Amino acid sequence: MCNKTKCDKSAFQKSRRKVLKGIAAGVGALALPASNASASVWEAFFQKHFRELDKTELQQVLARLESEYSKEFGKTVNVKATPPIEGVKYGYGLDLSRCIGCRRCVYACVEENNQSRDPQIHWIKVLQLDKEKGVYLDHAEHYYNPAEVPEQGKFYMPIQCQQCENPPCTKVCPVQATWPENDGIVVVDYNWCIGCRYCMAACPYGARHFNWAKSKLPKDEMNPETHYLGNRPRPTGVVEKCTFCVQRTREQPGRYPACEEVCPVGARKFGNLNDPKSEIRYLIENKRVFIFKEDLNTQPKFYYFYAT
Amino acid sequence: MKTHLRRTITFAICVLALCANVVSAAKVEKFFDRAGNLIVQEKVEKYKRRADEGETYPVPPPPFSEDIFPCSECHAEMEPNPERRELVDMHDDIILDHAEGQRWCLDCHNLNDRDTLRLVSGEVIPFTESYRLCGQCHGDKFRDWKVGIHGKRTGYWNGEKQYLLCAHCHNPHSPRFKPLKPMPPPVRPENLNRQGALEETGHQ
Amino acid sequence: MKNIWNFFKGTLILTARGSAAYYCWVGGLLVLMIIGGFTYVIQLNDGLIVTNMRDQVSWGFYISNFTFLVGVAAAAVLLVIPAYVYHWKPIKEIALLGELLAVSAIVMCLLFVTVDIGRPDRFWHLIPFVGILNFPQSLLAWDVAVLNTYLVLNLTIAVYYLYNLYYKREPNKKFTTPLLLFSIPAAISIHTVTAFLYNGLGARPFWNASILAPRFLASAFCSGPAFMILVFFLIRKYTRFKISDEAIQKIAELIAYAMFINLFLLGAEIFKEYYTASVHLAPMQYLLQGLHGHNALVPWIWTAMIFNVTAFMIFLIPDTRRNNTTLVLGCVLIFIGVYIEKGMGLVIPGFVPDVLHEIYEYVPSGLEMLLAIGIWATGLFVFTMLLRVAIPILNGDFHVADDGVDCHIGDNLFFLGKADREKRNVSVVEKTEGSGS
Numbered sequence: 023m024c025n026k027t028k029c030d031k032s033a034f035q036k037s038r039r040k041v042l043k044g045i046a047a048g049v050g051a052l053a054l055p056a057s058n059a060s061a062s063v064w065e066a067f068f069q070k071h072f073r074e075l076d077k078t079e080l081q082q083v084l085a086r087l088e089s090e091y092s093k094e095f096g097k098t099v100n101v102k103a104t105p106p107i108e109g110v111k112y113g114y115g116l117d118l119s120r121c122i123g124c125r126r127c128v129y130a131c132v133e134e135n136n137q138s139r140d141p142q143i144h145w146i147k148v149l150q151l152d153k154e155k156g157v158y159l160d161h162a163e164h165y166y167n168p169a170e171v172p173e174q175g176k177f178y179m180p181i182q183c184q185q186c187e188n189p190p191c192t193k194v195c196p197v198q199a200t201w202p203e204n205d206g207i208v209v210v211d212y213n214w215c216i217g218c219r220y221c222m223a224a225c226p227y228g229a230r231h232f233n234w235a236k237s238k239l240p241k242d243e244m245n246p247e248t249h250y251l252g253n254r255p256r257p258t259g260v261v262e263k264c265t266f267c268v269q270r271t272r273e274q275p276g277r278y279p280a281c282e283e284v285c286p287v288g289a290r291k292f293g294n295l296n297d298p299k300s301e302i303r304y305l306i307e308n309k310r311v312f313i314f315k316e317d318l319n320t321q322p323k324f325y326y327f328y329a330t
Numbered sequence: 331m332k333t334h335l336r337r338t339i340t341f342a343i344c345v346l347a348l349c350a351n352v353v354s355a356a357k358v359e360k361f362f363d364r365a366g367n368l369i370v371q372e373k374v375e376k377y378k379r380r381a382d383e384g385e386t387y388p389v390p391p392p393p394f395s396e397d398i399f400p401c402s403e404c405h406a407e408m409e410p411n412p413e414r415r416e417l418v419d420m421h422d423d424i425i426l427d428h429a430e431g432q433r434w435c436l437d438c439h440n441l442n443d444r445d446t447l448r449l450v451s452g453e454v455i456p457f458t459e460s461y462r463l464c465g466q467c468h469g470d471k472f473r474d475w476k477v478g479i480h481g482k483r484t485g486y487w488n489g490e491k492q493y494l495l496c497a498h499c500h501n502p503h504s505p506r507f508k509p510l511k512p513m514p515p516p517v518r519p520e521n522l523n524r525q526g527a528l529e530e531t532g533h534q
Numbered sequence: 535m536k537n538i539w540n541f542f543k544g545t546l547i548l549t550a551r552g553s554a555a556y557y558c559w560v561g562g563l564l565v566l567m568i569i570g571g572f573t574y575v576i577q578l579n580d581g582l583i584v585t586n587m588r589d590q591v592s593w594g595f596y597i598s599n600f601t602f603l604v605g606v607a608a609a610a611v612l613l614v615i616p617a618y619v620y621h622w623k624p625i626k627e628i629a630l631l632g633e634l635l636a637v638s639a640i641v642m643c644l645l646f647v648t649v650d651i652g653r654p655d656r657f658w659h660l661i662p663f664v665g666i667l668n669f670p671q672s673l674l675a676w677d678v679a680v681l682n683t684y685l686v687l688n689l690t691i692a693v694y695y696l697y698n699l700y701y702k703r704e705p706n707k708k709f710t711t712p713l714l715l716f717s718i719p720a721a722i723s724i725h726t727v728t729a730f731l732y733n734g735l736g737a738r739p740f741w742n743a744s745i746l747a748p749r750f751l752a753s754a755f756c757s758g759p760a761f762m763i764l765v766f767f768l769i770r771k772y773t774r775f776k777i778s779d780e781a782i783q784k785i786a787e788l789i790a791y792a793m794f795i796n797l798f799l800l801g802a803e804i805f806k807e808y809y810t811a812s813v814h815l816a817p818m819q820y821l822l823q824g825l826h827g828h829n830a831l832v833p834w835i836w837t838a839m840i841f842n843v844t845a846f847m848i849f850l851i852p853d854t855r856r857n858n859t860t861l862v863l864g865c866v867l868i869f870i871g872v873y874i875e876k877g878m879g880l881v882i883p884g885f886v887p888d889v890l891h892e893i894y895e896y897v898p899s900g901l902e903m904l905l906a907i908g909i910w911a912t913g914l915f916v917f918t919m920l921l922r923v924a925i926p927i928l929n930g931d932f933h934v935a936d937d938g939v940d941c942h943i944g945d946n947l948f949f950l951g952k953a954d955r956e957k958r959n960v961s962v963v964e965k966t967e968g969s970g971s
Binding site: 171172234288300301 | 484
Binding site: 320 | 580581582583587589590592593647650651652653654655656657659660665666668672673674678731737738813816884885887888889890892
């Protein structure tokens with residue numbers, strides 16, 4: 023390993039790569055004769071952290087994933103790694119005076135983001151609350167299922183990742199497998215996460231979800247337009263979360279997140295916080311807005327508001 | 331009907347984009363929306379405000395009932411009757427639940443040309459600008475709608491956006507939002523490991 | 535180098551020998567370890583879905599055991615303080631056993647963390663310079679660092695000490711004393727860091743109390759020494775090793791102080807939550823009285839409370855403390871009491887109700903329990919093996935033979951039967967007389 027403490031970063035990385043290669047060669051030599059594991063298994067095993075991949079390495083990783091997924095799902099799957107757009111900071115608004123709790127967003131999210139159907143993973147939770155009690159979660163109903171919504175005297179509060187400016191979840195990760203990107207989206211490197219679930223304990227919004235078993239994702243329902251940090255299929259034993267549909271929103275022009283697009287009452291708003299003419303800026307400046315669990319100083323970029 | 335239309339909104343947007351291309355390229359005189367309804371383009375053009383005059387907003391085709399537009403198809407032959415009355419022979423399916431005490435059909439529909447609407451000022455507007463009609467009373471909603479807060483804009487957050495007309499979500503004759511059947515609740519954690527837990531909650 | 539190899543070879547021969555009881559015990563542990571191994575294979579294959587942990591309660595039985603055992607590991611070394619700081623001789627002789635317990639407990643801790651993580655194949659991501667250890671930001675990174683340091687530290691001290699005794703050399707104090715002194719703050723730090731790991735989460739009000747770290751230490755200083763006393767009684771009864779009542783009494787006294795502080799701090803926490811009665815009271819209510827009809831933990835925590843208070847009385851009253859039967863009873867009560875309180879009683883209310891106030895009543899699955907039992911068996915196996923070597927060495931029954939190469943084994947039984955024990959009493963008397971002159 024690197025004995026000199028004064029060695030600079032590139033030298034340090036080089037030595038680290040050497041170590042990794044050495045280990046890879048060693049373990050590979052030991053294990054390969056015993057099993058006919060393909061080389062990509064080892065490539066995946068020794069893959070570096072996303073942020074340490076250089077351009078060619080990243081291309082190799084994306085190509086490997088694309089071929090793996092294409093084979094698994096029987097169609098051409100694209101895995102992009104589109105970087106954040108310069109000068110953009112995403113914000114999300116949710117109009118509590120409009121939401122009717124129909125859960126269209128929940129399932130649009132599942133379909134767009136290739137969540138496991140069984141065991142079921144939902145990135146969005148919709149709580150039914152009493153108008154009389156307000157945002158007092160002790161009386162929240164997670165499993166409401168009446169014939170029709172909205173119900174008398176109730177209001178609905180969808181909760182998903184709040185994309186905190188000061189995220190408690192990324193701070194606690196022991197291996198830096200999750201971090202906030204420059205556009206404010208908190209992402210996970212599913213190939214680096216060790217599955218310790220400390221981030222889940224740290225998240226005040228229940229926004230992080232664990233792959234308790236191998237995800238079941240029907241081939242015909244699989245969305246083949248994916249992002250490395252977003253909706254690509256997830257391995258077992260790692261944590262995943264909402265990314266504001268990074269595979270859509272980082273494009274030029276960028277589509278709205280799936281949950282925004284599907285909302286039948288237009289309760290969901292999305293845009294660039296740095297753009298004074300965006301919807302999100304308008305609502306922050308002109309509407310009654312509240313931040314969920316503001317006292318925890320997580321500084322969410324998810325704004326609940328009342329249009330009326 | 332309404333829910334059906336609402337569901338096809340996204341599709342309609344794409345279609346409209348296509349149609350717009352076709353129109354500008356080929357200068358076709360008539361064209362149809364996805365449901366096969368004729369859109370009377372010359373009237374839209376005639377009454378539409380110029381962009382430099384201020385407020386116009388790109389919208390998908392108005393959500394007409396099937397086989398009813400253009401209204402002039404029937405009304406052109408008929409003598410206009412401005413007398414306030416209950417309709418019995420035609421349009422009796424429309425029950426006005428929208429300040430019905432204060433007004434009736436021809437307060438909004440143009441007496442002399444049913445393919446258009448009229449504002450209180452007497453200005454005639456195409457159906458594609460019906461938001462101006464609604465905005466006469468619902469100024470606060472109109473203001474929010476223009477900035478994309480009331481209702482919604484579709485398209486791209488950093489690119490071209492399209493507005494939905496008020497009538498895409500609200501039936502103008504009975505605007506109160508209709509309740510929906512909610513999608514199934516999530517599987518309870520207790521049942522997450524069980525095979526078929528999804529079927530039990532009624533997931534399609 | 536050759537000496538080390540010979541020593542190692544000797545320990546292998548030694549651990550392979552023993553009485554029928556020894557074989558039964560070790561064999562039983564091995565069976566449990568194998569069962570645990572199988573359950574782990576199932577878990578690796580199917581994913582953590584085989585546990586009853588879910589998104590709502592994302593840590594469960596494994597992490598509860600981990601938390602408790604960090605306490606045991608930390609407190610075992612507490613014995614070092616009177617032994618080496620105050621040079622109090624009766625404990626000095628047995629402090630080494632405390633270090634061995636610490637080693638075994640840390641092994642269990644590491645195993646519990648390993649079985650809890652979703653991708654054990656990516657363990658290398660935690661290794662500094664090879665992977666990325668998020669130090670000093672993540673408290674879990676701190677925990678990885680201090681636990682491994684602590685393991686290496688205790689293993690080094692114990693092995694160095696035993697190795698030298700085996701070769702009939704006096705261990706070099708200049709080497710051992712600094713390490714021993716360092717092991718004291720290290721012991722405190724492993725438990726403090728583990729407490730901080732929970733403590734620093736604003737999302738979990740049940741843990742987000744600054745009293746947590748002191749409570750951790752206080753309860754650890756009950757459970758660890760209580761376990762030590764139980765082990766001492768067993769060693770005294772079933773092996774040739776002699777442990778004085780004086781030493782045990784001293785430890786019992788320590789437990790009494792620690793339990794008082796533990797109960798006091800717990801009371802302070804309960805007062806604060808109930809008197810304030812904010813929304814943050816909910817987890818405490820869930821633990822102590824049940825919430826919205828959910829009360830899985832209530833019988834457990836009250837059992838723990840009753841056990842802890844009873845044990846405190848036993849250790850407080852001199853008559854019961856000096857009576858070996860009640861003393862053993864007290865130790866058992868404390869061990870169980872703290873195991874409940876600092877295990878499931880601490881971890882689960884952090885998640886119930888969850889951050890969105892959903893209540894998912896977590897109870898470990900059968901597989902989780904089998905795997906946990908397997909890890910406990912592994913820990914006890916490690917401890918037994920360490921004792922199997924350490925006790926004969928300390929007794930002078932296992933040392934290098936006169937030729938300087940082979941080993942001399944004077945204790946082929948380890949666990950003694952009744953007849954053997956009577957014989958041992960005679961030899962002990964001889965020994966004491968000998969040392970007295």
